[in-house]
Amino acid sequence: MTRQCGHIRVPDYQRAYSWDTDPKGGNKQVNMFLADLEDYLRSGNKKTPYYFGHFLFEELGEGEFAVIDGQQRLTTIIIFVSAALERIKSQRELNEAELILGEDLIKRRSNYRFSTVDYDNQLFRDYVIDRVKKDHNGVETTSAHRIMAAYDFFASTLSTMDIEHVEQLIWAAVNASCTTHVVTSEAEAVQMFLFQNNRGKHPSRLEVIKAQFMYAIHVYGGEGTEAMLQEVTSRFETIYRSISRIENFVDEDDVLSHTMRVYCNSLWGDSPENRVRDELSKTSRLEFIREFTLSLERSFNNLVTLNDDRCKDVDIEAALVCGHYDIALPFFIKAYSNGVSWEDLKLMARALGDILLRDNIIGTRAYLTSRLNGVFQSFTSRDVNKIVKHINWMKHANDWNWAYWNNDELERVAYGYWGPSSHKAAKVLLWRYENSLIDNGYPALPFCSIEAPHLEHIAPQTENESPAAGYDVYDEDFKEKYLCCIGNFLLLSGTHNIVIGNKPFEEKRATYGYLAQEREIQAMTESDHVWNREKIAQRLEKLIKFMLDNI
Numbered sequence: 003m004t005r006q007c008g009h010i011r012v013p014d015y016q017r018a019y020s021w022d023t024d025p026k027g028g029n030k031q032v033n034m035f036l037a038d039l040e041d042y043l044r045s046g047n048k049k050t051p052y053y054f055g056h057f058l059f060e061e062l063g064e065g066e067f068a069v070i071d072g073q074q075r076l077t078t079i080i081i082f083v084s085a086a087l088e089r090i091k092s093q094r095e096l097n098e099a100e101l102i103l104g105e106d107l108i109k110r111r112s113n114y115r116f117s118t119v120d121y122d123n124q125l126f127r128d129y130v131i132d133r134v135k136k137d138h139n140g141v142e143t144t145s146a147h148r149i150m151a152a153y154d155f156f157a158s159t160l161s162t163m164d165i166e167h168v169e170q171l172i173w174a175a176v177n178a179s180c181t182t183h184v185v186t187s188e189a190e191a192v193q194m195f196l197f198q199n200n201r202g203k204h205p206s207r208l209e210v211i212k213a214q215f216m217y218a219i220h221v222y223g224g225e226g227t228e229a230m231l232q233e234v235t236s237r238f239e240t241i242y243r244s245i246s247r248i249e250n251f252v253d254e255d256d257v258l259s260h261t262m263r264v265y266c267n268s269l270w271g272d273s274p275e276n277r278v279r280d281e282l283s284k285t286s287r288l289e290f291i292r293e294f295t296l297s298l299e300r301s302f303n304n305l306v307t308l309n310d311d312r313c314k315d316v317d318i319e320a321a322l323v324c325g326h327y328d329i330a331l332p333f334f335i336k337a338y339s340n341g342v343s344w345e346d347l348k349l350m351a352r353a354l355g356d357i358l359l360r361d362n363i364i365g366t367r368a369y370l371t372s373r374l375n376g377v378f379q380s381f382t383s384r385d386v387n388k389i390v391k392h393i394n395w396m397k398h399a400n401d402w403n404w405a406y407w408n409n410d411e412l413e414r415v416a417y418g419y420w421g422p423s424s425h426k427a428a429k430v431l432l433w434r435y436e437n438s439l440i441d442n443g444y445p446a447l448p449f450c451s452i453e454a455p456h457l458e459h460i461a462p463q464t465e466n467e468s469p470a471a472g473y474d475v476y477d478e479d480f481k482e483k484y485l486c487c488i489g490n491f492l493l494l495s496g497t498h499n500i501v502i503g504n505k506p507f508e509e510k511r512a513t514y515g516y517l518a519q520e521r522e523i524q525a526m527t528e529s530d531h532v533w534n535r536e537k538i539a540q541r542l543e544k545l546i547k548f549m550l551d552n553i
Contacts, residue, residue, distance in 0.1 A: 008065030011117040012073050013191070017209055017242055018119045018145030021074050023155045032152045035078050036159060039174050043167075052178040054079070059184045060191035067184070070191050078152060079175060080116050084108055084130050085156035086172045093165050103176060121243055122146045129153060143246030189220035207255045208298075211278050212238055215291045218282050226288075234291065237299040244302035251309045252327060261301040263332045264339075265294060269375045304338035305331065316437055316446040317348045320355030323430050323449050324362050329371060330354055333378060333389070342384050350386040353393040356553050359434075360397070360407045362427035363549075364415050368406040409550050416546050420488050429455050432493035432519065435548050439518035447517075454496030460523065460533050461490050462504030472507030474534040484535045489542030492519060507533045 012018075021031040042052045058071035069076055087104055090096060096104065107115055109131055118126045125146045128135035130153050141147055160168050185191050192213050205213075212234075219230050245254045263271035281290040308331075312319045321330050333354060337347055361370050377392045396407050405411065420428055433455070437446045449455070463485060465476045474480050484490060494502075494517075502510045508531050514520035526537055 008113070009115060009117070010059070010067050010069055010076065012077075012119050013060065013068035013070065013188075016070070016073055016119070017206070018122055018143065018246060019074065019077050019148050019152075020145065021078055021148060021152065023148065023151040025151070025155055025158070031074070032078060032155055035075075035082065036156065036171075039171050042174055043170055052174050054175075054178045054180040056181045056183070058191075059182060060188060061184050061186050068191065070185075076116070077118060077149075080108065081130050081149065081152045082156050082175060083172060085153055086160055086168050088133065088157065089160040089163075089168050090165055090172075100172075103172070107176070118149070119145070119242065120239065121246075122149060125149065143243065144249045145246050189217060192217045192220065207274065208241075208258050211258070211274065214278060214282060215295065218287055218291065222288060230288065230292070234295050237295045240299050241302045244306045247306050248302070248309050252305060252331065256327060257301055257305060257331075258298070260328070260331045260335060261294075261298050263328075264301065264335050265297045267379050269329060269332060269371045269378050300339055301335050304335045307338055308334050311347075313448060313450065315348055315351070316448060317352040317355060319449055320430070320434060321351040321358065323433075324355065324358040324427070326358045326361070326370070329374060330358065333381070336378070336381050337386070340382070340384050342386060346384065346386045349390055353386075353390045357393045357396060357407060359427060359430055359553055360412055363424065363431065364407060364411050365423070366406040366411070370407070373404065412549055412553070413546060416488060416549055417542070419482075420486050420491065425457050428457055428488060428491050429493060431488070431545070431549065431553070432457075432491060434553070435545060436493060436517055436519050438548060438552060439522065452493070452495060456494050456496045456499035458492040458494045458499045458502070459485065459490055460492050460507070460510070461485060461538070464504045466504045466506055468506060470506060470508075472511075472532050480535055484538045487538055487542055488545055489538040489540070492523065493517065494520075507531065 021035075023032040024030040027033060039052065054075060055072065057069065057076065060068040060070055062068055083103070087096065087100060087108070090100065109115060114127060114131065117123050122143060122145050125135070125141065126149055129150055138147070138150055141150070160171075163171075215234055216231065219227055219234065223230050248257075258274050259271065262274045262277060263269055266272055266277070278294075281287060281294075284290070308318070308322075312322055321334075324330075333350065337350060342350065357370065357374075373396065374392075377389045381389060396404060397409060399405055399408055430449070433447070433449050433452070440446060461473045461480075461484070466473065474484070476485075492514075498513065498516075502513055507527075511524060511527060511531060511533075514524050523533075523541075526540065527533060
């Protein structure tokens with residue numbers, strides 16, 4: 003670049019910092035950044051500088067640039083150099099070249115050289131550049147946690163190196179070569195963003211669609227261009243804040259699909275890419291952009307609320323732990339948008355949780371989506387009764403087109419073989435059974451509170467051949483009908499399950515006691531301390547009665 007650069011910022015149509023770090027090593031992007039520098043130094047190649055790739059910038063004027071492509075790499079470079087200079091300062095004063103480097107790349111007096119997205123920028127300055135914040139308290143966004151994790155990784159790794167090696171790493175990074183391209187208009191910058199492929203991490207579908215929206219506004223917005231750009235930018239700032247709070251719950255591109263289902267008022271929905279392409283070809287494109295970005299913002303806000311509420315109520319959690327987000331989340335998005343009361347939200351969630359769990363247990367090839375689409379489309383108010391009644395009717399329906407999820411089918415499958423494909427459903431079933439055993443007055447057990455939930459085969463799959471093992475004879479009848487029967491399954495934490503393995507039943511039984519269902523097994527075997535086919539059949543009947551009465 004021949005232009006004088008005073009400040010580089012992340013523009014509004016970019017997302018926040020998304021590179022991950024593995025503090026224990028591994029091949030996460032931040033780890034690989036440092037590993038690549040180390041490899042370059044080990045190669046001994048002093049003639050050819052390290053290559054950082056291609057960067058795309060938009061020139062904003064007065065020495066300010068927006069980074070369009072390469073912002074993750076650039077952010078990581080700033081974090082690395084800042085951590086490396088801190089490491090050197092802990093041992094000696096910076097020399098003149100290092101001071102100049104810090105002023106040119108990091109901060110000169112009160113002028114910061116780089117800014118990330120607005121909602122993370124103060125944290126970035128406090129934690130990475132000024133080092134006035136050194137704890138992780140009060141941090142809301144996942145992207146901010148990633149920034150801190152990257153800095154912590156560099157600081158920890160560099161602390162084990164001698165200063166000479168740290169110096170070599172700094173100058174390998176600073177003297178690295180790259181190619182750059184600078185554009186002077188935002189419309190061209192967005193267009194370049196859409197077609198730029200040389201990225202450390204490919205843009206999400208949501209990012210691409212936002213860029214398409216902004217390009218269309220630039221081309222067709224007329225006198226209202228600036229106002230509409232400001233509106234869309236503001237909505238996406240809210241969306242990106244929401245993304246940073248729900249990343250571990252639901253993927254942003256999946257939210258895009260769920261939003262399209264709500265927007266189209268159909269669980270089948272349309273491909274977001276197809277619908278956006280079609281709408282942007284129409285003269286009503288600007289109206290569509292305004293309506294759909296509002297719908298997106300509402301969806302993300304509602305899912306932030308749902309993410310909080312799922313930890314507060316087991317019925318809401320039960321509707322989510324089965325998966326089927328393509329069905330459950332559009333219902334919840336609508337419910338929050340419609341202003342459904344807390345009690346009615348729980349009623350809807352309980353009904354959805356029942357039918358989704360039935361679908362997981364039964365494993366029918368029939369499409370549940372089409373059987374629920376009608377009540378989804380008519381769900382336009384605060385009233386959830388139609389949804390609840392419809393699902394309750396499905397549990398007893400005998401019509402050939404609806405009888406896939408009724409009690410007869412549930413009972414038929416429940417008596418059969420529960421193989422690996424049924425294990426997720428078995429965990430959810432036993433968790434709900436556990437909550438039915440908890441005495442009134444005690445809080446329900448959240449599924450998320452069970453550490454790495456495992457399915458324990460009480461009579462182990464690998465036979466314990468000791469005569470005093472306390473299990474039944476492992477004949478063909480036992481292995482076929484009882485070993486992988488739901489009556490022989492117990493919900494345990496992963497650690498507990500690994501520890502007991504295929505030990506004799508007496509030793510297993512002694513470890514049971516944390517969950518109510520563990521204590522139930524103890525009570526069932528109090529007289530003889532034996533776990534055989536009769537006990538398995540007895541527990542199977544209890545679980546089937548629970549299923550038919552409560553799911």
